[in-house]
Amino acid sequence: MEQRIPEQNKIEIRDSFAGAEYANVMQITHSKEEFLMTFLNIVAPSGRVVAKIMTNPGHLKRIAKAIEENIKRYESSFGKIEEAESPKDEIGFRAN
Secondary structure, X not given: OOOOOOOOOOOOOOOOOOOOOOOOEEEEEEOOOOEEEEEEEEEOOEEEEEXXXXXXXXXXXXXXXXXXXHHHHHHHHHOXXXXXXXXXXXXXXXXX
């Protein structure tokens, strides 16, 4: 009987991808087919978009569930997370 070795996924990372970006604001928009999450780093008086993630509704629901599970694990190890305050001012975009 021949044994099959399962294929492994190969994940590549672009050389231009330096690493993590800090985001302190997220904006979400959606259509019937997709959700778009735009992550920003705002330090008054300006800010910049650090990432955009687009995904389908079913996958976003799995992401939300994974985040919820990880928050529970974090809080069981380190204590309750206090929710950050919402921004006082409206955040807007300007074209360059």
